[in-house]
Amino acid sequence: MKGLKYFRVISVGGLICISVAVYSQKMVRNPHKFTKESWEVNEPCNPCHVYSSDEKSGKRFIISYENDTIVSPDSIYVSGVSKLCISCHDGIVAGFDHRVDIWHILDGRSRYSHNHPVSVEYRAKNKGRYRLHDPDTTSSGLGGTIAEDLLVNGRVECVSCHNAHFSMEKVACSTCPKVDNINLDENYLSLWKSNRQSLLCLTCHNF
Amino acid sequence: MSGKLQVMILCLMGFVHTVSVAQNGNKAPVNVGLNDEKSVQWVSTYPTPQGIKTKNKFLKKVGNAVFGIRPAVFIKPVAIYADSPKKYWVLDQKAGSVFIVEKEKSSLYKLKLEDDRPLGSLVDICRVPGTGLLFTDSRLGKIFVIRQGAKKVTPFKVSVNLEQPTGIAYLESKNEIWVLETKAHRIAVLSKDGTLIRTIGKRGIGEGEFNYPTHIWIDDKGLVYIVDSMNYRVQIFNSDGELISMFGEAGDGSGYFAMPKGIAVDSHGNIYVADALFHTVQIFDSKGNFLYNFGQQGRNDGDFWMPSGIYISKDDYIFVADSYNSRIQVFKLVNHE
Numbered sequence: 277m278k279g280l281k282y283f284r285v286i287s288v289g290g291l292i293c294i295s296v297a298v299y300s301q302k303m304v305r306n307p308h309k310f311t312k313e314s315w316e317v318n319e320p321c322n323p324c325h326v327y328s329s330d331e332k333s334g335k336r337f338i339i340s341y342e343n344d345t346i347v348s349p350d351s352i353y354v355s356g357v358s359k360l361c362i363s364c365h366d367g368i369v370a371g372f373d374h375r376v377d378i379w380h381i382l383d384g385r386s387r388y389s390h391n392h393p394v395s396v397e398y399r400a401k402n403k404g405r406y407r408l409h410d411p412d413t414t415s416s417g418l419g420g421t422i423a424e425d426l427l428v429n430g431r432v433e434c435v436s437c438h439n440a441h442f443s444m445e446k447v448a449c450s451t452c453p454k455v456d457n458i459n460l461d462e463n464y465l466s467l468w469k470s471n472r473q474s475l476l477c478l479t480c481h482n483f
Numbered sequence: 484m485s486g487k488l489q490v491m492i493l494c495l496m497g498f499v500h501t502v503s504v505a506q507n508g509n510k511a512p513v514n515v516g517l518n519d520e521k522s523v524q525w526v527s528t529y530p531t532p533q534g535i536k537t538k539n540k541f542l543k544k545v546g547n548a549v550f551g552i553r554p555a556v557f558i559k560p561v562a563i564y565a566d567s568p569k570k571y572w573v574l575d576q577k578a579g580s581v582f583i584v585e586k587e588k589s590s591l592y593k594l595k596l597e598d599d600r601p602l603g604s605l606v607d608i609c610r611v612p613g614t615g616l617l618f619t620d621s622r623l624g625k626i627f628v629i630r631q632g633a634k635k636v637t638p639f640k641v642s643v644n645l646e647q648p649t650g651i652a653y654l655e656s657k658n659e660i661w662v663l664e665t666k667a668h669r670i671a672v673l674s675k676d677g678t679l680i681r682t683i684g685k686r687g688i689g690e691g692e693f694n695y696p697t698h699i700w701i702d703d704k705g706l707v708y709i710v711d712s713m714n715y716r717v718q719i720f721n722s723d724g725e726l727i728s729m730f731g732e733a734g735d736g737s738g739y740f741a742m743p744k745g746i747a748v749d750s751h752g753n754i755y756v757a758d759a760l761f762h763t764v765q766i767f768d769s770k771g772n773f774l775y776n777f778g779q780q781g782r783n784d785g786d787f788w789m790p791s792g793i794y795i796s797k798d799d800y801i802f803v804a805d806s807y808n809s810r811i812q813v814f815k816l817v818n819h820e
Contacts, residue, residue, distance in 0.1 A: 363742040363759040363789060366806075367576055367604030367621050368561070368649050368697050369665065369712055 324360055324440065358394050361434040396432050398422070398480070407482045416479055418468060426468070426480070437476060439468050521751075523766075523777045523801065525785040526568070526813040529584060530556060557582070557809045562745070562792030563802040564608045564616060568813055571802060572629075574605040574618055574792070581605070581618065581629065581636065584811070596627070596636050606649040607698065607792065611660060614675060619648040619662065626651065626662065626677075641677040650699035654707070654722055661699060661707060668693040670709070672724070683724040688714055691726040698792070702748045710756065715740040717756065717771070730771025731756075738765065738773030745793035745804065749816055757790040757803060764793060764803060782808055 364370045400410040409422060416425035426436045434440075469476055558577035565571035573582045579602040596602060603622030611617050615630040617639055626639040626648060647666035654661055659680065660673040668686035670693075673679055684693045694713035701707050705722040716731035731740050741760035748754050752769040762780035764787075767773055778787045788807035795801050799816040 359760065359789065366561075366759075366791065368606050368744070368791070369695050 357428055357435055358433040398427050398432055408480055522817050523814050524817055526815050528784055529811045559806050560804045562607045563794040565794055565796050565802050568800050574608050576605045607651045609652050611653045619651050621647045621649050643679045649697050652699045652701040654701050656705045656722055663696045663699055665695050665697055698746045700746045700748055708746050710743045710746050712743055744791040747793045747795040749795050749799050757793045759789040762787045
């Protein structure tokens with residue numbers, strides 16, 4: 277995933293815009309908006325982005341996992357950007373990480389049924405179970421290919437399925453990079469796309 | 484073989500799993516963090532890598548044959564309470580259970596709820612004299628108690644509904660139990676019988692206000708240290724709940740916080756804060772000046788992978804829940820003076 281894809285996503289046009297308009301009223305909250313009232317002007321992106329302490333004045337925008345060069349050798353370890361998510365979704369700050377107990381929706385809404393690997397390499401596969409489309413040629417439906425839009429350094433991470441900037445309100449933060457509103461689905465949390473009829477799963481999988 | 488392996492099969496009522504553990508060999512102590520007067524030495528890791536391997540092979544056989552169960556190992560330990568390095572309790576959030584680690588017996592017991600219900604999301608543990616060990620479950624919104632001599636865990640009745648209880652500690656001088664309600668951004672102060680005495684704080688960035696407070700430590704003098712995680716700071720209160728001081732801010736350098744978790748204070752009054760995203764434990768003096776840190780991301784002795792809970796015993800043994808390495812690491816503070 278290189279950079280943010282919102283602008284592209286928004287340009288997908290009609291359909292999404294309509295659904296945003298229709299559902300925007302239902303969007304009552306953004307769970308990742310930790311800043312409120314008096315401290316809104318502070319640093320609204322604080323939870324996930326910190327400023328490099330050396331150059332505070334320059335406000336270099338970084339993500340805490342940036343220096344993560346250790347690649348997880350097996351699935352017990354969470355690496356990369358997913359660490360950021362899991363550091364809060366640890367049952368202490370926020371609800372559970374489901375790296376281990378993923379709320380899987382193959383079809384319908386059965387929860388706790390399976391584990392989805394996170395921090396795993398994505399390799400195209402057209403044999404056996406859980407076949408996977410070619411990431412470099414298959415469209416993600418978000419404007420680019422799977423590799424461009426959903427993978428981080430060729431790996432599946434939390435942000436492969438979840439949009440970390442879900443309905444992030446346009447912030448009055450002059451020093452932060454701009455993020456446009458995006459609201460892809462009304463009640464499917466912060467998924468990149470609806471998982472109705474397993475749409476999300478079938479983006480990558482060809483079971 | 485560097486570790487001496489002892490296997491004990493205990494058939495005790497109420498103990499669900501008993502597991503063999505390799506004891507540590509006589510490795511030389513390694514300094515992992517130091518300044519002029521003091522150093523932190525790595526003492527041991529539990530379970531040892533050899534322990535896990537042997538345990539799995541052996542107990543899979545025995546366990547399956549005798550009990551029809553699989554052996555228990557830590558999955559994601561998050562908090563520790565220690566009487567001594569020889570005996571300590573570990574909360575394992577993913578296993579949903581409390582383990583007692585007794586080095587001498589080399590065994591590990593798994594406790595269960597009275598009605599065999601699974602625990603939801605364990606966070607923190609403390610001892611309340613005369614009552615037992617209390618621990619919080621953030622998902623069930625409850626406190627549980629392991630009473631002296633009991634084989635099972637029972638709920639601890641609280642007069643109010645707690646909103647996502649996390650950090651918990653006992654204030655000896657006043658006989659009070661202090662619990663953090665992370666989602667309500669406040670401290671709930673309870674009497675020993677579970678009655679709410681008062682709450683402290685609300686959401687905000689001001690003094691004495693909180694933004695997702697998660698971990699707590701109460702020292703010998705009755706000072707209360709709170710990790711105010713999303714404000715990236717530590718706030719220190721006296722036992723009346725008045726703010727005394729605070730320190731810390733978000734950043735990526737030494738002495739800053741990225742994702743502060745467990746907190747504990749040693750016998751010199753220095754403050755230890757585990758940081759899950761820095762994979763380290765940072766040590767501050769009582770005024771909040773950064774002194775030094777120990778540990779970095781990795782899997783070797785003294786390394787961490789997203790540590791969370793931390794506990795320091797009276798004799799300055801430091802226990803760190805090395806959560807994503809699925810182990811507990813024990814360190815010792817050594818004085819050079």
